[in-house]
Amino acid sequence: MTKYRHTLLALLLTMFAGVALAQNNTNSPYTRYGYGQLTDPGSANSRGMGGVAYALRDKYHVNFANPASYSAVDSLTFIFDGGITLQNTNFSNGTVRKNAKNSSFDYITMQFRAAKWAGISLGLLPYANVGYSFGESRENPDLSSAASQVTYSGDGGLHQLYLGAGFKLLKNLSVGANISYFWGSISRTQMLSFPNSSEIFSSIVSTSANLKSYKLDIGAQYTQNFGKKHALTLGVVFSPGHDLNSTAVEARQTGTDANATVSQTDITGSFGIPTTWGGGLAYEYDQRLTVAADVMLQNWDEVSYMGEKDVFCRRGKVALGAEFMPNPFSRSYLGRIKYRVGAYYSKPYYKIANQRAANEYGVSAGFGLPIPRTRSLVSVSAQYVRVKGTTAQFLDENTLRLCIGITFNERWFFKRKVD
Numbered sequence: 001m002t003k004y005r006h007t008l009l010a011l012l013l014t015m016f017a018g019v020a021l022a023q024n025n026t027n028s029p030y031t032r033y034g035y036g037q038l039t040d041p042g043s044a045n046s047r048g049m050g051g052v053a054y055a056l057r058d059k060y061h062v063n064f065a066n067p068a069s070y071s072a073v074d075s076l077t078f079i080f081d082g083g084i085t086l087q088n089t090n091f092s093n094g095t096v097r098k099n100a101k102n103s104s105f106d107y108i109t110m111q112f113r114a115a116k117w118a119g120i121s122l123g124l125l126p127y128a129n130v131g132y133s134f135g136e137s138r139e140n141p142d143l144s145s146a147a148s149q150v151t152y153s154g155d156g157g158l159h160q161l162y163l164g165a166g167f168k169l170l171k172n173l174s175v176g177a178n179i180s181y182f183w184g185s186i187s188r189t190q191m192l193s194f195p196n197s198s199e200i201f202s203s204i205v206s207t208s209a210n211l212k213s214y215k216l217d218i219g220a221q222y223t224q225n226f227g228k229k230h231a232l233t234l235g236v237v238f239s240p241g242h243d244l245n246s247t248a249v250e251a252r253q254t255g256t257d258a259n260a261t262v263s264q265t266d267i268t269g270s271f272g273i274p275t276t277w278g279g280g281l282a283y284e285y286d287q288r289l290t291v292a293a294d295v296m297l298q299n300w301d302e303v304s305y306m307g308e309k310d311v312f313c314r315r316g317k318v319a320l321g322a323e324f325m326p327n328p329f330s331r332s333y334l335g336r337i338k339y340r341v342g343a344y345y346s347k348p349y350y351k352i353a354n355q356r357a358a359n360e361y362g363v364s365a366g367f368g369l370p371i372p373r374t375r376s377l378v379s380v381s382a383q384y385v386r387v388k389g390t391t392a393q394f395l396d397e398n399t400l401r402l403c404i405g406i407t408f409n410e411r412w413f414f415k416r417k418v419d
Helices: 002-020 067-072
Strands: 078-092 097-115 118-138 148-168 173-193 203-226 230-239 242-254 261-267 271-273 276-285 289-298 315-324 338-347 358-370 377-389 396-410
Touching: 067 118, 067 148, 067 173, 067 203, 118 173, 148 203, 203 271
Parallel strands: none
Antiparallel strands: 078 097, 078 396, 097 118, 118 148, 148 173, 173 203, 203 230, 203 242, 230 276, 242 261, 242 271, 276 289, 289 315, 315 338, 338 358, 358 377, 377 396
16 A cells, blocks of 8 residues: 555656746846856755765655766666755845745656666756846936836746666666756847836846757766775766757837837847856765765856857855665664755856856755654755855845755565565
8 A cells, every 4th residue: 555655656756747837936137147156966865964965875756966876776666756845045235135935846757677687767947046026216316207117037047857868888887878858948138118108118028948858868987895884886877969950039018008019030040059068975884974075167168158168157166965774674764764954056157247246055954754654755955055156246145945855665576575
């Protein structure tokens, strides 16, 4: 009965994935630029460890950040994994503060073994999110009726539906790859109005872009054992950058009544995604303690956006995390809880007024709570993220996130013997 309950819940997670495509988990004004807020790969257990993932190799978790890890899946296990995030963000420009709450369905993945030396995974992941709405007033000291209000708004996002495989080439060496269908749409609107005058027409400029293409992620992991209790894993990933298939238009409207004039222009410039390099190390002791570190670089400074280069800054991130389980072989529930902690520092790709707009850092802590009488797990983590503007005129953001992930481990391939 437990098996069927878990399978039903996994199917519900798959249905909810459609809702994820319509949700934005951000209200950040920084998402006015580029593709918006980027999402780093990593499931709920990774987020509790500061986002480290490249060298993690666990037969009971889906690690889609490095497809080489799929070869570690248990031979009897079919894994379903889904996650959600709840967050509260405080925005400040030094004088004005504002709070915003968001929730999102983050990812849905599954994984199973195809052969003794190979594992398969597929899933739906976010890549970037756009969601903002804010305005500013502009006074004209010479003519009060010409005082204006400018409103900026935007929404949309990019998603990837992937199919991946990991292969064990040698005893200690595995390689893998994810191939994704990559798609999404982004809409932005800028409205200029004159509240004190009926003689000056409002104007609206809207842009919309529909993007689709492929995305390829290649990974490798090498594990070296030292005795029976010590293991060190090196993980590397590579994702080539390229231009996307795109259709984009800009619409301009003057006036808002029946006599409004509208013109539309196609945007012919290319849109691209960057080349990504990532690497990590993970040390494991006796299946109890894991300590890991990651480094990631993306060449956003070489990517074209609406046909223009040098629109973004090069992006980098370093992360450190740890997980501890008191006694994985204990019958005690407390002995099998996983305790996680981590931190990271990142330089986002946002570029405003020809300079890097912000720096970002975060800390996290969480638990992996086993579901009684199963091999399934509930992962809960809290994360504090601060985005600090590089100058006083740029916005500061303080975000508190609650991430919840559920990993269902089903023994689908277990053969029972009947006397």
